[in-house]
Amino acid sequence: MNIKEVFRKKWNKNLKHLPLILIAIFFFVFGYLFSNLSNSKVFSSASAFNSPFEMPKILQEVKSVLETNFIPWKTSYSFPSSEDLEYGIVKGYVESYKDPYTEFFTPSESKQFEENIKGSFGGIGALIGYKDKNVVIVSPLKDSPAEKAGIKSGDIIISVNSSSTEGMSADQVISLIRGEIGTEVILEVFHKDGIKTEKIKIVRQEIKVPILETETKDNVFIIHFYSFTEDSATRFEKVLQEFIKSGKTSLILDLRGNGGGYLDSAIDISSFFLAQDKVVVTEKSSKTSLDNKSYSRGYNYFAEKKIKLVVMIDGGSASASEIVAGALKDNGIAKVVGEKSFGKGSVQQLIKLSDGSDLKVTVAKWFTPLGVNISESGITPDFVATTSAKVLYDKNGKVIDTQLLKAISIIKTLK
Numbered sequence: 001m002n003i004k005e006v007f008r009k010k011w012n013k014n015l016k017h018l019p020l021i022l023i024a025i026f027f028f029v030f031g032y033l034f035s036n037l038s039n040s041k042v043f044s045s046a047s048a049f050n051s052p053f054e055m056p057k058i059l060q061e062v063k064s065v066l067e068t069n070f071i072p073w074k075t076s077y078s079f080p081s082s083e084d085l086e087y088g089i090v091k092g093y094v095e096s097y098k099d100p101y102t103e104f105f106t107p108s109e110s111k112q113f114e115e116n117i118k119g120s121f122g123g124i125g126a127l128i129g130y131k132d133k134n135v136v137i138v139s140p141l142k143d144s145p146a147e148k149a150g151i152k153s154g155d156i157i158i159s160v161n162s163s164s165t166e167g168m169s170a171d172q173v174i175s176l177i178r179g180e181i182g183t184e185v186i187l188e189v190f191h192k193d194g195i196k197t198e199k200i201k202i203v204r205q206e207i208k209v210p211i212l213e214t215e216t217k218d219n220v221f222i223i224h225f226y227s228f229t230e231d232s233a234t235r236f237e238k239v240l241q242e243f244i245k246s247g248k249t250s251l252i253l254d255l256r257g258n259g260g261g262y263l264d265s266a267i268d269i270s271s272f273f274l275a276q277d278k279v280v281v282t283e284k285s286s287k288t289s290l291d292n293k294s295y296s297r298g299y300n301y302f303a304e305k306k307i308k309l310v311v312m313i314d315g316g317s318a319s320a321s322e323i324v325a326g327a328l329k330d331n332g333i334a335k336v337v338g339e340k341s342f343g344k345g346s347v348q349q350l351i352k353l354s355d356g357s358d359l360k361v362t363v364a365k366w367f368t369p370l371g372v373n374i375s376e377s378g379i380t381p382d383f384v385a386t387t388s389a390k391v392l393y394d395k396n397g398k399v400i401d402t403q404l405l406k407a408i409s410i411i412k413t414l415k
Contacts, residue, residue: 087357099362100130101348103169107356122181122204126151127259128170129318129344135165135173137189138342139257139316142210142226149202153257153316154192161186179204214239220250220408225269228261228320233268240272240301249305250411253324254312254404256338260319263294270327271297273309273334279369280327283347292364296327308414309334310407313379314387318342325379326368335414336381337407345374383410 072079080088087106094104125144126137137155140147157165160176177185181204188199210226212235221243225236243251260266263281270280276298283292311325311334322341328334345366351359366374385406392400 090357094359101346101360101362103171103360105358105360110352110356110358122179122183123207124149124151124177124185124187124202124204125207127316127318128157128174128177129259129342130170131342135168135170138259138318138344141207142224142257144207145202145205149200150198151187151189151200151202152191153314155189156192157187157189158197159188162188181206211235212239214242216246216248217404218408218412219248220252220411221246221248222252222254222404224254226258228258228263228265228269230262230265232261232265236269237272244301244305250308252310252312252404252407252411253328253334254407255317255321255325256312256314256403257316258318258321259316259342260321260344263320263323266320266323267294268297268299270324271299272301273328274298274331275300275303278327278331281323282367282369282371283364284367285364308411310411310414311336312338312385312403312407313341313381314339314403315342317379318344322374322379323366323368326372326374329379329382330369330372335383335410336379337383337385337410338381338403339384339386340380341378343375343378345376383407385410 087104091104094102124146125141126146127139127141129136129138134156136157137146137151137153139153140151157173159165160173163176165173165176177187179185183204184201185204186199186201188197190197209229211229211232212223212225214224215222223236223239223243225232267280274280274296276296278296280294280296283294285292309328311328313321313325313336317325317338318341322343322345325334325336325341329336346362347364347366348360349363351361353359368374368379372379383406385403387403392402394400
C-alpha cells in the first residue's frame with residue numbers, strides 16, 4: 001500500500017525506514033573504491049565532493065588494493081557509472097546519521113515515489129514501518145487483503161517474493177509489495193508471538209483506507225477510528241453529534257491499529273474534548289531553543305456536559321493516534337486502555353534538491369503535553385488489556401473482542 005509520510009505540512013504516516021549501518025558504510029566506501037575502475041575522475045579527491053573531510057588513510061589503502069587486485073566475480077559484472085558513485089556517496093553520507101526516518105532518494109526513486117502517490121496501485125492494505133532494525137507491519141487496515149490473509153501488527157517482514165528484506169528501508173519493501181491489481185505477492189513474516197516464519201500469499205487490490213464506524217454495547221457508544229485523513233475530523237464531528245443525541249454519557253474512542261495520518265486532523269480530534277488553552281502536542285527541534293506547541297482549537301463539545309471517556313490503543317496505534325491519546329491522557333480527559341503504542345513521534349520534511357533528487361530529513365520530535373517523547377516511549381496505557389492468546393467466539397461464531405470488553409468494564413467504573 002502507498003504509505004504517505006508526514007512531512008512539515010502535518011503528515012505523519014507510518015513508515016519507519018533505515019538500512020543497516022553496514023549498508024551505509026558500504027555505499028560511502030563504494031563511491032571511492034571504484035572511482036578509478038570505472039574510469040571516472042569525478043571523485044578522485046575529497047574536494048570534488050566539496051567536502052570538509054578527507055579520505056581516511058585506511059580507505060586510501062583499501063582503494064589502492066582494490067584498484068590493483070580486484071577482478072569482477074562474474075563476467076556480466078558492470079562497473080558503476082559516475083552517477084552511481086555520486087549517489088552512492090550521498091546515500092552513505094545520509095545513512096551514516098543512523099536515523100530511521102532520514103533518507104535520500106535519487107531522481108529516479110523520487111519520480112517513482114511521486115507516481116505511486118498520485119496513481120492507482122495494487123497493494124495489500126497495511127501500514128509498514130521500521131522498528132528495532134526490522135521492517136515491520138505497523139497495522140493491517142480493517143477488511144484489507146493483508147488482514148484477511150492473517151497479517152498482524154508487529155509482524156516482521158523477512159522477504160517479499162523470496163527477496164530478502166535484510167538491509168532494506170521500509171520504502172524499498174513497500175515498492176516490492178506494490179504491483180498490478182489482481183496479482184499475487186508472497187510475504188514471509190515472523191509473527192511477534194511465533195516461533196518460526198510463515199509465508200503468506202496475498203492478492204493485491206486497490207486499497208481504500210477506511211475512516212471510522214460506530215457501534216453501541218452495554219450502553220457505551222464506541223467510535224472505531226481507523227485513519228486521520230483530510231476529512232476525518234468532519235466525519236468525526238458528525239458521529240459525536242450522534243453520541244450527544246443518543247443521551248449516553250460513556251464514550252470509547254478506539255484507536256487500535258490506527259497508524260496515523262494528518263497532524264492537523266489529530267489536533268482537530270483532540271480539540272473536540274479540550275479547552276482552547278490546552279496543549280495537544282509539542283514539537284521540539286535541537287536546532288532551536290523554541291518549542292512549537294500546538295494548542296486545542298477549543299471546540300470542547302463537553303465543557304458543559306460531563307462524560308466518561310476511554311481511548312483504546314495497541315502496538316498498531318502510531319503517530320497521530322499517539323498524539324491524540326497522549327493529549328487526552330495528559331490533560332486528564334480520558335483513561336487509556338490497551339497495549340503500549342508503536343512509538344512514531346518525529347517530524348520529517350521533504351526537500352527537493354537541484355538535480356531532482358529528494359532528501360527526507362527529520363527536523364523535530366513530538367512530545368505529549370507532560371513531556372513524554374513519543375518516539376522513544378510511545379504511549380503507555382493506564383489500564384493494560386492484551387489480546388486473548390486463544391481466539392474466542394460468541395454463539396453466532398463472531399470473534400469476541402476481549403480488549404473492547406475490558407475497556408467497557410473499565411469505563412463503567414469511572415466517575
